[in-house]
Amino acid sequence: MIRLYNTLTRKKEDFVTLEPNRVKLYVCGVTVYNDAHVGHAMSAIVFDIVRRYLEYRGYEVKHVMNYTDVDDKIINRANALGEDPLKLSQRYIEDYAKNLADLNVLPATSNPQVSKTMPLIIKFIEGLIEKEHAYPAPNGDVYFRVVSDEDYGKLSGRKLEDMQAGARVEVGEMKQHPMDFALWKAAKPGEISWDSPWGKGRPGWHIECSAMNLAELGEQIDIHGGGNDLIFPHHENEIAQTESYTGKQFARYWIHNGMLQLGGEKMSKSLGNIISIHDFLKTRSADVMRMLVLMGSYRAPLIFNDETQDAAEKSLDRVKSALRPASPSASGLAAGAAAELAAQAESTKQAFIAAMDDDFNSPLALAALYELVKAINTARDNGANDDQLAPAQNALRELTGVFGLQLKEKTGSSEAEAQVKALIAERNEARKQKNWARSDELRDQLKALGVAIEDSKDGTTWRWS
RNA sequence: GGCGUCGUGGCCAAGUGGUAAGGCAAGGGUCUGCAAAACCCUCACCACGGGUUCAAAUCCCGUCGACGCCUCCA
Numbered sequence: 001m002i003r004l005y006n007t008l009t010r011k012k013e014d015f016v017t018l019e020p021n022r023v024k025l026y027v028c029g030v031t032v033y034n035d036a037h038v039g040h041a042m043s044a045i046v047f048d049i050v051r052r053y054l055e056y057r058g059y060e061v062k063h064v065m066n067y068t069d070v071d072d073k074i075i076n077r078a079n080a081l082g083e084d085p086l087k088l089s090q091r092y093i094e095d096y097a098k099n100l101a102d103l104n105v106l107p108a109t110s111n112p113q114v115s116k117t118m119p120l121i122i123k124f125i126e127g128l129i130e131k132e133h134a135y136p137a138p139n140g141d142v143y144f145r146v147v148s149d150e151d152y153g154k155l156s157g158r159k160l161e162d163m164q165a166g167a168r169v170e171v172g173e174m175k176q177h178p179m180d181f182a183l184w185k186a187a188k189p190g191e192i193s194w195d196s197p198w199g200k201g202r203p204g205w206h207i208e209c210s211a212m213n214l215a216e217l218g219e220q221i222d223i224h225g226g227g228n229d230l231i232f233p234h235h236e237n238e239i240a241q242t243e244s245y246t247g248k249q250f251a252r253y254w255i256h257n258g259m260l261q262l263g264g265e266k267m268s269k270s271l272g273n274i275i276s277i278h279d280f281l282k283t284r285s286a287d288v289m290r291m292l293v294l295m296g297s298y299r300a301p302l303i304f305n306d307e308t309q310d311a312a313e314k315s316l317d318r319v320k321s322a323l324r325p326a327s328p329s330a331s332g333l334a335a336g337a338a339a340e341l342a343a344q345a346e347s348t349k350q351a352f353i354a355a356m357d358d359d360f361n362s363p364l365a366l367a368a369l370y371e372l373v374k375a376i377n378t379a380r381d382n383g384a385n386d387d388q389l390a391p392a393q394n395a396l397r398e399l400t401g402v403f404g405l406q407l408k409e410k411t412g413s414s415e416a417e418a419q420v421k422a423l424i425a426e427r428n429e430a431r432k433q434k435n436w437a438r439s440d441e442l443r444d445q446l447k448a449l450g451v452a453i454e455d456s457k458d459g460t461t462w463r464w465s
Numbered sequence: 466g467g468c469g470u471c472g473u474g475g476c477c478a479a480g481u482g483g484u485a486a487g488g489c490a491a492g493g494g495u496c497u498g499c500a501a502a503a504c505c506c507u508c509a510c511c512a513c514g515g516g517u518u519c520a521a522a523u524c525c526c527g528u529c530g531a532c533g534c535c536u537c538c539a
Contacts, residue, residue: 010469030539043539073537153468156534162467163535205537227539228470234538258470259533268538295477295488299470301532308477311489315477318488321503355479363479367487377503381496436498443500454502461502 005359007254017222023061024217028226031068032092033077035276039260039267046257046298048105056402064216065108069115085192099277103286104404112212118194121203121211125183133244137174140186140199146179149240156232183207206237224251260302288312294362322373329458330385338388341379345395348372352399410464
């Protein structure tokens, strides 16, 4: 039984889907107006692993991730660049899709966009007005009436009274209650806009997700996810809108990832402490980013610095060490030892599943993988041949695959490879003559080329490092 | 000020009543011409102060501190 921490109840709960073996998963995507950063990568990877794990456990997952392509920031940036806002956002949608592919994030089942959901958004708002959950203001805005929603604040644990006491709530003169929020914003002159019963305008931020959810997944969904910075107001308002509109519970489980921290602060576009996904991938692999995410709980803040990145990289090397072939002169393992390795593969699999079933406890699942890594390496040291290693290595591949790790060994061009082989041949000759000085010199040369040398009884092996 | 999450070894991080997983780093060892890789060994009384209990990192109260949200934000 899978258990999930549900933000709505602040407890771990048994995961029971609306329909057997099917999961409706909606994850808030990004607002597309500039490069996405590694914080977005973290969120995307977290939910990619959720999706991959649910599929591994036999669920058919319908995974929806939206793009917010109509928004103040997009309009501002487009104005600054003298570009059409929808062209700009389309450009960044394609860019983000490439980021995700580079990170080995599986494409969502669908990627709805605000600009393509306008009729439904308008219909949704009309429905809310009809039910007196919303009201048009004289200036052409439409607001959601928070006092009409008796359990408003249930996700974030806030009460309307508390929020009114807060110093930073601004009372808009068009609003009946300071916490009322815009469903529709009247267009300012020259702004991109759509026709509506309330005049030209565009949707507020929250209504789009309610509408796209309804369009893609229906009135009720299993899991709604996103960064924990979206809990309030975004997800709170989504709940208010959708439940007021349908009269049914919206999402059963709300899951939120923690924030990626750079220098002790949340990485965010507003703070400007950003490392883009493009820049990250210039020096590190997608696997490193994924490993970084896996090393901690998805709900906790992720400490992102050189030290943690190095640790992630080394940890990956360790996992990869188990996937190397048997030594050339492997004499074969005794039957008992081979059976032991098979048993370890099986118990690792069980431990992995038990860990991941418990609210995606990836650090614990990783610990199980390292046990298998150790067992495989020990077996190899003890003379296991490739056939004997294969089942355990396949199990390791299977489980790391659930994490979306690719575990590729580095490669070089064929010319470089030819050069390396020549140097190694020369070195072997020197070693035969016990010319250690020359041998070590050649090893240094190879190291400079990025080649690691390993000598053993049965000869020299090498790999790109 | 309000709401929420949290404070475990040098770093990252599991563990939510019975005397602390794992990874990285570090030190020692096996192997090696020397290395490297792999393997073996060593390395914490869990922010602080009270309390509950036969027993607490784990429950309760308090203090201090960190982070997130309350404004756009994955």
